Every structure is written in C-alpha cells, then in structure tokens.
Amino acid sequence: MNFEFSEEQNLLRDQARGFLLDNCSTRVVRDVLEGDASYDAALWKKVAEMGWTATVIPEEYGGLGLSYLELVVIAEELGRAMAPIPFSSSVYLASEAVLAWGSEEQKLAWLPRLAAGEVIGTLAVSEGQGQASATSLNATVSGGALSGTKLPVIDGDIADLVIVAVKSDGGDGASLYLVDLTQDCIERTPVRTLDPSRSQARLDFNGANAELLGIEGRGWSQVQNLYDRAAVLFAWEQVGGSDAALEMAKDYAMGRFAFGRAIASYQAIKHKLAAMYVKNTLARSNCYYGAWALETNAPDLPLAAATARVAGIQAYYFASKENIQTHGGMGYTWEFDCHFHYRRAKLLSLNIGSEGTWQDKLVTALEHNNAA
Amino acid sequence: MDFNDTPQEAAFRAEAQAFLKDYYPTAEDFKGLNPIEQAQLWAKRKFDNGWSTLRWPKDYGGRDASPIEQVIFNQEEGKVSDLGDPFQIGQGMAGPTLMAWCKNKDYLERYLPKLSSGEEIWCQLFSEPAGGSDLAAMRTKAERDGDDWIINGQKIWTSGAHYSDFGILVTRSDPTVPKHKGLTYFFLDMKTPGIEIKPIKQISGTSNFNEVYFTDVRIPDSQRLGDVGQGWSVALTTLMNERAAIGGGGVSVGVKSVMQLAQKVNIDDKPAIEDKQVRAKLADWYVQEAGLKFTSYRTLTALSRGSTPGPENSIGKLVGAPKTQDMASFAMDLMEESGAIWDDELSELAGLFQGTFLAIPGLRIAGGTDEIMANIIAERVLGLPQEPRMDKGIPFNEVPTSAKG
Numbered sequence: 001m002n003f004e005f006s007e008e009q010n011l012l013r014d015q016a017r018g019f020l021l022d023n024c025s026t027r028v029v030r031d032v033l034e035g036d037a038s039y040d041a042a043l044w045k046k047v048a049e050m051g052w053t054a055t056v057i058p059e060e061y062g063g064l065g066l067s068y069l070e071l072v073v074i075a076e077e078l079g080r081a082m083a084p085i086p087f088s089s090s091v092y093l094a095s096e097a098v099l100a101w102g103s104e105e106q107k108l109a110w111l112p113r114l115a116a117g118e119v120i121g122t123l124a125v126s127e128g129q130g131q132a133s134a135t136s137l138n139a140t141v142s143g144g145a146l147s148g149t150k151l152p153v154i155d156g157d158i159a160d161l162v163i164v165a166v167k168s169d170g171g172d173g174a175s176l177y178l179v180d181l182t183q184d185c186i187e188r189t190p191v192r193t194l195d196p197s198r199s200q201a202r203l204d205f206n207g208a209n210a211e212l213l214g215i216e217g218r219g220w221s222q223v224q225n226l227y228d229r230a231a232v233l234f235a236w237e238q239v240g241g242s243d244a245a246l247e248m249a250k251d252y253a254m255g256r257f258a259f260g261r262a263i264a265s266y267q268a269i270k271h272k273l274a275a276m277y278v279k280n281t282l283a284r285s286n287c288y289y290g291a292w293a294l295e296t297n298a299p300d301l302p303l304a305a306a307t308a309r310v311a312g313i314q315a316y317y318f319a320s321k322e323n324i325q326t327h328g329g330m331g332y333t334w335e336f337d338c339h340f341h342y343r344r345a346k347l348l349s350l351n352i353g354s355e356g357t358w359q360d361k362l363v364t365a366l367e368h369n370n371a372a
Numbered sequence: 373m374d375f376n377d378t379p380q381e382a383a384f385r386a387e388a389q390a391f392l393k394d395y396y397p398t399a400e401d402f403k404g405l406n407p408i409e410q411a412q413l414w415a416k417r418k419f420d421n422g423w424s425t426l427r428w429p430k431d432y433g434g435r436d437a438s439p440i441e442q443v444i445f446n447q448e449e450g451k452v453s454d455l456g457d458p459f460q461i462g463q464g465m466a467g468p469t470l471m472a473w474c475k476n477k478d479y480l481e482r483y484l485p486k487l488s489s490g491e492e493i494w495c496q497l498f499s500e501p502a503g504g505s506d507l508a509a510m511r512t513k514a515e516r517d518g519d520d521w522i523i524n525g526q527k528i529w530t531s532g533a534h535y536s537d538f539g540i541l542v543t544r545s546d547p548t549v550p551k552h553k554g555l556t557y558f559f560l561d562m563k564t565p566g567i568e569i570k571p572i573k574q575i576s577g578t579s580n581f582n583e584v585y586f587t588d589v590r591i592p593d594s595q596r597l598g599d600v601g602q603g604w605s606v607a608l609t610t611l612m613n614e615r616a617a618i619g620g621g622g623v624s625v626g627v628k629s630v631m632q633l634a635q636k637v638n639i640d641d642k643p644a645i646e647d648k649q650v651r652a653k654l655a656d657w658y659v660q661e662a663g664l665k666f667t668s669y670r671t672l673t674a675l676s677r678g679s680t681p682g683p684e685n686s687i688g689k690l691v692g693a694p695k696t697q698d699m700a701s702f703a704m705d706l707m708e709e710s711g712a713i714w715d716d717e718l719s720e721l722a723g724l725f726q727g728t729f730l731a732i733p734g735l736r737i738a739g740g741t742d743e744i745m746a747n748i749i750a751e752r753v754l755g756l757p758q759e760p761r762m763d764k765g766i767p768f769n770e771v772p773t774s775a776k777g
Contacts, residue, residue, distance in 0.1 A: 282663030
C-alpha cells in the first residue's frame with residue numbers, strides 16, 4: 001500500500017506554498033477583487049515561468065511531461081492561496097481538451113503556447129440559466145463558422161482560445177470546436193459576478209472561424225470526460241481553500257477572547273472547527289483517490305471524480321461559511337478576508353457543474369459499477 | 373501511488389493465507405460449541421502456531437510483528453472468519469498494560485500466554501454510573517488492609533464481565549486529593565468473593581454489558597499496577613490501546629444495502645433510486661464511506677512505511693456511527709409503513725435496518741461520545757484549548773457531583 005505523495009511531490013508542495021506566500025498574499029487577491037484588472041497578469045507570468053502551466057503537457061509540445069500527481073499538488077496550493085489567475089480554465093480545461101482530442105497540427109499550434117502561459121484558454125458550455133445538456137445547446141457551426149452565445153464563460157474576457165460545445169445533428173447531440181478568440185467577429189462582454197477575483201464574460205459568436213476538436217457528434221461525451229478529469233483538479237483547489245479557511249477560523253478563535261477566555265475553548269466553537277476538520281479530511285482522502293484515478297486513467301475515474309468533487313464542494317462551502325461565523329461581526333466586513341473564501345467556494349462549486357449534478361453523476365457511476 | 377504490498381508485505385500475506393487455509397477450523401470442528409468456545413478454539417490454534425497476538429514479544433506468545441503485519445493478518449483473517457472477538461480487551465488492552473506496568477516476571481509468565489491463547493478472558497472495569505465522559509471521576513473505594521486492599525463500589529458498561537476470568541480495575545484510593553491523583557490500578561480474579569454481576573438490557577433488547585458490584589472484595593497488593601495514586605497514568609496506557617474502530621465484516625447498513633433497497637421500492641410509481649433526493653442522499657453517504665476508506669489507506673501507508681500515522685483516522689467513529697444511524701432510518705422511510713416491521717421473515721435483509729436502528733445509538737456513545745470525539749479532534753488535532761474545569765486542583769471529595777453517597 002502506497003497511498004501517499006512521494007518525497008519529490010512533497011517538496012514541490014513546500015516550494016509552491018512558499019512561492020505563493022511571497023507572491024500571492026490575500027492583498028494580491030484583494031487587488032483583483034477590488035480593481036479593474038480581470039486577473040493578476042504579473043502573477044500569471046511568474047506562475048508560467050515556474051512551469052506550472054506546463055506541468056502535464058508532454059515535452060514534445062513544450063511541456064514538462066510530469067504526472068497529474070504533481071499537478072494536483074499545485075492545484076491544492078493555488079486553491080489555498082485563492083490565486084486570481086486563469087489557471088483552472090487554461091490548464092484543467094483548455095489544455096486538457098487539446099491534449100485529449102487535438103490533431104497533431106492543433107497540438108503543435110496551441111500546446112507550446114498554453115504550456116508557456118503565452119496563451120490563455122478556456123471552455124464554453126453554458127448558454128444561460130439552468131443545467132446544460134446535449135439537447136439544450138443552441139450554438140451551431142455551419143461551414144466552419146460558429147454562431148451563438150455562451151454565458152457565462154469563465155475567463156472569457158481575457159482568453160485567447162476557447163473550446164466551444166455546439167449543437168450537432170448526429171451522435172450524442174454535441175461537438176467541440178476550437179476557436180481563436182482574437183477574431184473581430186466575436187463580441188466579448190465582461191459580466192458582473194459573485195467572485196470578482198475571477199472574471200467571467202458573455203461571448204457572442206457571429207460567424208467566427210471554428211475548427212472541429214475531436215469527433216463530430218461526440219462532443220457531449222468529450223465534455224463529460226473533460227469534466228471528470230477537471231473535477232479532480234477543482235476538488236484539490238477546494239481542499240486547499242477549505243484548509244486555509246479552517247486555519248483562518250482557528251487562528252482567530254485562539255486570539256479572540258470573550259467572557260475572559262479564548263473563544264476557541266468553547267465547545268460550540270471547538271465542535272464547529274472539528275466538523276470542518278472532518279469534512280476537510282474526507283474531502284482530502286477522496287481527492288487522493290481521485291488523483292490516483294486521474295493519473296492512471298482508471299476505469300473508476302467517473303466515480304472517483306464525482307466523489308472528490310462532491311466532497312470538495314461540501315467541505316469548502318462549510319469551511320467558508322463557518323469561518324465567517326467564527327469571526328462574528330468582523331467576518332462580515334469587507335475589510336476582513338473571510339468573504340474571499342465564501343465567494344471562491346461558491347464559484348468553484350458552480351464551475352463545471354453544481355453539487356446536485358455531481359451527486360447524480362456519482363450515483364450513476366455507482367449503478368454502472370454495480371451492474372458491471 | 374499504488375495499492376500493492378511491498379515484496380516483504382506480499383510474502384507475509386502469503387504466509388498468513390497459507391496458515392489460515394490449513395488451520396482455520398471447519399464447520400465440523402465448530403459443531404456443538406457456543407460462540408465463546410468457537411472463538412477460543414480458533415485462538416488456541418493461532419497460539420499453537422505462532423499467529424496469536426502478533427505484536428507481542430515471542431516470549432509471551434506473540435510474533436514480534438510490525439503494525440502493518442498485524443493489519444495484513446487482520447485483513448486476511450477477516451476474509452475467512454466471522455467469529456466474535458471476546459479477547460479484544462484482554463489481548464488488546466490488558467496485555468499491553470501488564471507488559472508496561474507489571475514488574476513481577478512470574479505474573480507476566482503466568483497471565484500473558486493464557487491471554488494470548490484465549491484460555492483466559494479479561495474485562496475492563498473502568499466506567500462508573502457517576503463518571504461517563506468524565507472517566508477519572510471514579511468513586512469505587514479501595515482501602516488498604518495489611519497486604520490486601522478492600523474494594524467497595526460499582527462499575528458499569530463492563531463488556532463480557534459474565535464470561536471473564538480476570539479484570540483490570542481502577543479505584544479511588546484517596547478522595548482527599550484532586551481527581552486524577554487519588555486513583556490506584558489493580559487486576560483481579562473475577563471469581564473473587566463479593567463480586568456481583570448484573571446484565572444490562574439495552575434498547576435493542578440484547579445484553580452486551582453488565583453492572584459489576586463490589587462488596588468488601590479483597591485484592592492482594594501484589595496485583596496493583598503502578599504506584600498507589602498512579603492509577604490514572606496506568607489507565608492511560610490501557611486507553612491508548614483502545615481501538616475506536618467500527619467492527620466490519622458481514623452485511624451491514626451502508627450505501628450498497630440502501631441502494632439495493634432503493635432499486636426495489638417505489639416512489640411516485642418509479643423505483644426510488646430514480647428519485648433525485650434519494651440519489652443526493654446516497655451520494656453524500658458515499659462521500660463519507662469512501663472518505664473513511666481512503667483515510668484508512670493513508671493510515672496504512674504510514675504504517676507500511678514504518679512511520680506514525682497522522683491524526684486523520686480519529687474521524688472514523690464520529691463520521692461512521694451517525695452516518696449508519698441516518699442510513700438505517702432512511703432505509704426504513706423507503707419501506708413506508710412496512711418499515712416498522714422487525715421480523716426475520718417479513719423484513720428486508722432479515723431486519724438488518726431495524727436492528728441497526730436500535731443498536732446504533734450505543735455506538736455513538738461507547739468508547740467516547742460523538743461530543744467527546746469532537747473535543748479530542750479540537751484539542752489534540754487542532755490544538756484548541758480545553759474548557760476550564762471546575763474540579764481542577766480541588767480535593768475529589770469536595771467536587772460537586774450528581775452521585776449519591
């Protein structure tokens with residue numbers, strides 16, 4: 001039994017944490033949250049220079065060719081720091097999609113630049129309120145020209161490349177297309193969001209050039225596979241954030257006195273923090289299995305991913321809301337950083353599908369395993 | 373990451389499997405024996421072949437095995453055996469305490485091999501009516517009389533007292549000093565005159581525990597472990613060895629059994645498993661179940677590497693017991709009015725859900741209540757301060773109590 005990270009991976013974690021402590025304090029998060037910039041471009045540049053955006057991309061495409069176990073270590077630390085950069089969009093979604101289904105030409109065209117962080121990529125599925133499905137898509141491609149609207153698209157205002165899910169007449173009802181966002185006929189409108197430390201946009205495509213990515217009429221199953229893989233990485237960000245929120249609550253409770261003693265000595269607070277620890281531990285352990293399933297492309301990946309995802313959503317939501325509660329009135333102020341976690345936890349739980357969607361996927365995977 | 377044994381672990385596992393294959397008793401061997409006798413038959417075979425109390429020194433019947441070897445043997449034994457374990461307290465707690473605190477080598481040679489072979493069964497006499505979570509608030513009196521001590525008082529929640537040969541006992545030898553300082557620890561023969569054992573009937577209708585009354589029970593001073601007044605330190609050795617794990621094996625209430633039920637019964641004329649709320653609940657319970665399993669894998673990895681496991685395994689009982697309670701209750705809801713039937717023939721899985729519903733409140737209390745487990749996580753894992761204690765530094769007999777007399 002070896003269900004643990006290697007020495008090298010633990011060293012990478014220490015290094016990543018140290019780097020983000022120096023370069024991504026909550027001051028950096030606040031600057032993006034309060035300012036006009038969509039992301040911290042300087043931090044993005046440094047992260048790319050560290051090679052994080054290149055982690056799992058093979059060397060022949062300009063990447064480092066490392067494993068997903070290294071990538072989840074980085075994801076946890078980015079989640080802990082609430083890094084205001086388009087890492088999840090560009091690395092977990094766009095790069096992964098091109099890696100999985102790109103033609104040799106597409107890979108050579110995009111992966112080296114995605115690996116170097118010169119290009120920011122993202123994925124566009126949703127077309128408005130409610131759960132998207134293979135039959136709900138309205139965007140279409142005709143003769144290589146894409147028309148339709150995507151809303152919201154995470155990092156859609158700053159991305160250079162977008163993978164778009166469109167309606168298909170055959171197969172599973174959808175296809176994936178790769179679109180260069182620098183074209184004039186694409187209208188990008190930033191939208192006001194719950195977590196302004198991460199930007200989102202509305203994209204209107206009016207006959208934009210689009211290249212098929214993968215197989216026509218297989219787009220919906222491609223999206224599901226992409227989501228399964230990304231779910232593990234998102235869950236590691238959520239675990240990192242959950243632990244950070246627990247530590248914040250703990251530090252405050254130890255230093256805050258009421259009725260002559262630290263509030264951390266009251267059972268009402270202790271049991272709250274113990275409940276956070278329990279949820280975080282369950283999420284972390286499920287994420288270990290998710291990481292293993294992702295790295296080995298195990299047949300169990302859909303179940304492992306859904307389990308990690310649901311656990312990550314629940315742990316971070318709980319830790320972020322109870323962190324505010326532990327801080328009392330100060331936790332509700334703009335000045336304190338508690339709201340960063342509350343916003344980010346909710347945002348991460350909505351990107352790539354909500355808790356209910358993933359609970360359903362989890363049970364579907366269980367049914368599939370039981371039938372097998 | 374991988375889920376394979378190291379070469380040494382694989383070799384040990386093969387050796388264990390070979391032993392179990394050759395020596396595990398057949399149905400014929402067990403015929404006519406009660407559950408305790410069956411467990412004793414198996415324990416004796418393990419002992420005779422060097423497979424009992426693996427972590428103990430060879431001199432006392434053990435194998436000098438590593439923690440991971442113990443885990444591997446337990447895994448393999450669990451595949452072939454569904455026997456009860458009446459030796460858990462004796463082998464798991466009393467034995468290690470004797471080894472740590474008993475200075476009389478003759479005693480060690482007298483008692484440990486018979487503990488290891490299952491010939492003698494031990495029980496633990498710690499809890500008292502007025503000291504539940506506050507375990508150290510024991511009131512059972514020990515008074516010195518020449519070379520003996522005279523014991524008067526009452527213990528409670530004693531598993532297996534009625535079939536045990538010996539017991540480990542903590543008493544109050546000095547009520548005029550603060551709580552933890554006035555305790556003294558003994559072991560004793562359960563046949564000693566003056567001991568009266570009364571079974572406790574639980575809400576499930578069964579009786580796994582007893583009340584044990586002491587009236588002028590004499591224990592020789594030579595059976596004291598640790599110094600007079602040092603009983604709490606000795607008790608901590610015992611408690612460190614207490615396993616908070618939830619018993620596995622057999623059919624139990626979990627995602628699998630509730631899912632099977634949800635496939636059989638209907639909600640709105642469709643299988644309940646198609647209902648989104650049912651699915652959401654199953655998913656949440658699966659997150660807990662899988663989370664505990666993978667947490668135990670992390671602990672096993674630490675043991676396999678020869679390092680000390682982290683604190684993460686402390687969540688097991690706190691998560692597992694309430695989850696099982698909620699799942700049993702929910703399964704009965706799925707059966708609608710029939711959920712109330714508790715009958716071997718009429719109920720699903722011979723009444724597993726109803727039986728579990730009534731048994732599980734005990735598990736949320738035994739070995740540390742949910743609330744105490746949460747305190748332990750808060751204090752020992754997260755490092756939060758203890759609540760102020762009203763009894764600190766005060767002579768025990770001046771501490772306010774609900775106890776009478």
